[in-house]
Amino acid sequence: MEGALKKIRSSGGRITKARRGLIRVFEEADKPLSVKEIRRSLGEIGVKTSMTTVYREINFMVKNGLVKEVNLYPEEKMYESAYLVHHHHLVCEKCGRVEGVGGCRLAEIEQEMYRKRGFRVTRHSLEFYGLCVECNQGVGLMT
Amino acid sequence: MEGALKKIRSSGGRITKARRGLIRVFEEADKPLSVKEIRRSLGEIGVKTSMTTVYREINFMVKNGLVKEVNLYPEEKMYESAYLVHHHHLVCEKCGRVEGVGGCRLAEIEQEMYRKRGFRVTRHSLEFYGLCVECNQGVGLMT
DNA sequence: ATCTTTGCAAATCCTTTGCAAGGTT
DNA sequence: AACCTTGCAAAGGATTTGCAAAGAT
Numbered sequence: 001m002e003g004a005l006k007k008i009r010s011s012g013g014r015i016t017k018a019r020r021g022l023i024r025v026f027e028e029a030d031k032p033l034s035v036k037e038i039r040r041s042l043g044e045i046g047v048k049t050s051m052t053t054v055y056r057e058i059n060f061m062v063k064n065g066l067v068k069e070v071n072l073y074p075e076e077k078m079y080e081s082a083y084l085v086h087h088h089h090l091v092c093e094k095c096g097r098v099e100g101v102g103g104c105r106l107a108e109i110e111q112e113m114y115r116k117r118g119f120r121v122t123r124h125s126l127e128f129y130g131l132c133v134e135c136n137q138g139v140g141l142m143t
Numbered sequence: 144m145e146g147a148l149k150k151i152r153s154s155g156g157r158i159t160k161a162r163r164g165l166i167r168v169f170e171e172a173d174k175p176l177s178v179k180e181i182r183r184s185l186g187e188i189g190v191k192t193s194m195t196t197v198y199r200e201i202n203f204m205v206k207n208g209l210v211k212e213v214n215l216y217p218e219e220k221m222y223e224s225a226y227l228v229h230h231h232h233l234v235c236e237k238c239g240r241v242e243g244v245g246g247c248r249l250a251e252i253e254q255e256m257y258r259k260r261g262f263r264v265t266r267h268s269l270e271f272y273g274l275c276v277e278c279n280q281g282v283g284l285m286t
Numbered sequence: 287a288t289c290t291t292t293g294c295a296a297a298t299c300c301t302t303t304g305c306a307a308g309g310t311t
Numbered sequence: 312a313a314c315c316t317t318g319c320a321a322a323g324g325a326t327t328t329g330c331a332a333a334g335a336t
Contacts, residue, residue, distance in 0.1 A: 014310050014315055035300090050318050055301060057316090071268075074212045074220045090262050101256070109248065110271065118276030119233050119242070125214075126269045128253065133261030157290055157335045178325090193293050198326060200291090 001027065003083065004066050011064050018057050021047030023066070031098040032070040032078035032089070071125050072098065092132035099132070144170065146226065147209050154207050161200055164190030166209070174241040175213040175221035175232070214268050215241065235275035242275070 004023045005015060013019070025033070025041040033041065039054045058079060061067040070078040072091055087100040110121040147166045148158060156162070168176070168184040176184065182197045201222060204210040213221040215234055230243040253264040 012315085016309075016316065018316080051300090052302080052319080053317060059302095069217045071214045071217050071270075074214050077217045090256065090260070090264075092262075093265070099260075099262070101260075105252065113233065113244070113271060113273075117233070117242075117244075118279060119235075119271070119273060120279045121233075121271045121273040122236070123273070124269065124271045126267065127214075128256060128262070128264045128267045130262060130264040130266070136261060136263045155290085159291065159335075161291080194325090195294080195327080196292060 007064050007066055013060065013064075017047055018042070018049050018053050019061075021045060021049075022057055022061060026067060026079075026081040029080065031100070032072060032080040034076050034078055038079065072127055088126040088128065090132065091127055091129045092135055093129050094131055094135035097132050097134075101128075150207050150209055156203065156207075160190055161185070161192050161196055162204075164188060164192075165200055165204060169210060169222075169224040172223065174243070175215060175223040177219050177221055181222065215270055231269040231271065233275070234270055234272045235278055236272050237274055237278035240275050240277075244271075 001023055008015060008019060021042045022038070024045060025038060029041070035051075035054055035058065038058065039049065039051060042049055042054070058067065062069060062079070065082055067079050068082045070080050070089070072078050072089060084100070085102060086104055087102045088104065090099045090101055092098075104126075106124055106126070110124070113119045113121050144166055151158060151162060164185045165181070167188060168181060172184070178194075178197055178201065181201065182192065182194060185192055185197070201210065205212060205222070208225055210222050211225045213223050213232070215221050215232060227243070228245065229247055230245045231247065233242045233244055235241075247269075249267055249269070253267070256262045256264050
């Protein structure tokens with residue numbers, strides 16, 4: 001929260017209800033959110049805003065490094081806090097649940113990209129799709 | 144080409160100029176294409192069509208397993224042939240070039256997701272972003 | 287001949303922008 | 312007081328849909 005407020009101030013921005021609300025929404029979110037979900041979440045904590053403001057403020061927060069875009073679905077942009085530690089996503093294609101997983105092991109592969117192809121990797125995006133524990137119950141079991 | 148035509152027929156579809164053209168475009172593409180690029184590529188091989196048809200036929204081809212959606216940028220859907228062998232993408236953030244890389248080593252990690260969390264991974268999407276060989280020239284060198 | 291595909295125009299949906307009013311510093 | 316942010320209405324784009332004409336089998 002503090003770091004976020006500081007970034008806003010140092011970019012010449014003001015601390016408004018919408019921004020406080022957004023910071024809180026992203027702090028409390030346990031998965032990436034779509035623009036609509038963000039607006040709904042704001043509403044749930046008593047911050048009423050227009051879609052216009054949500055769009056504008058999300059862009060502001062992305063530009064200032066408070067929030068990151070996440071590429072889960074080709075249909076819809078999702079956003080999550082930029083303060084989360086690096087992780088990947090497990091997306092259940094049945095119920096839609098999204099979990100984060102830490103323990104990234106791509107560093108070695110990235111170095112190899114540089115050695116073998118001269119491509120200097122600065123970031124990556126990795127998502128797994130499938131069935132979560134609950135949706136997977138009984139699938140493939142011989143009963 | 145043959146496999147593709149067969150899939151179209153077996154889904155009750157007809158072999159039209161647009162579809163032949165699309166199959167050729169995807170066979171010859173060396174990177175994922177946006178809807179606009181697809182239309183342009185069609186034009187270049189002499190297949191004039193409307194945007195409407197491009198949208199409709201791409202969706203048809205995705206639904207019938209000829210083409211896959213690729214999640215390179217949150218801004219824009221991209222498409223590539225579903226007949227390519229599994230690969231990931233290297234996206235240069237300076238010049239926009241996109242290369243494919245084979246040699247996926249995520250199988251073990253996927254098994255671990257199942258053992259440790261019960262999540263059954265069926266597919267994944269991995270893209271690397273950074274600077275390609277050419278754009279990387281001289282960067283970081285002490286001259 | 288029958289059923290599918292095409293392209294236009296219109297409809298929809300999502301996102302951005304201009305601007306006057308209100309909020310923050 | 313100066314400057315930033317908000318929300319409305321309107322504009323701009325992208326994608327989808329209805330429908331009559333053209334095309335494929």
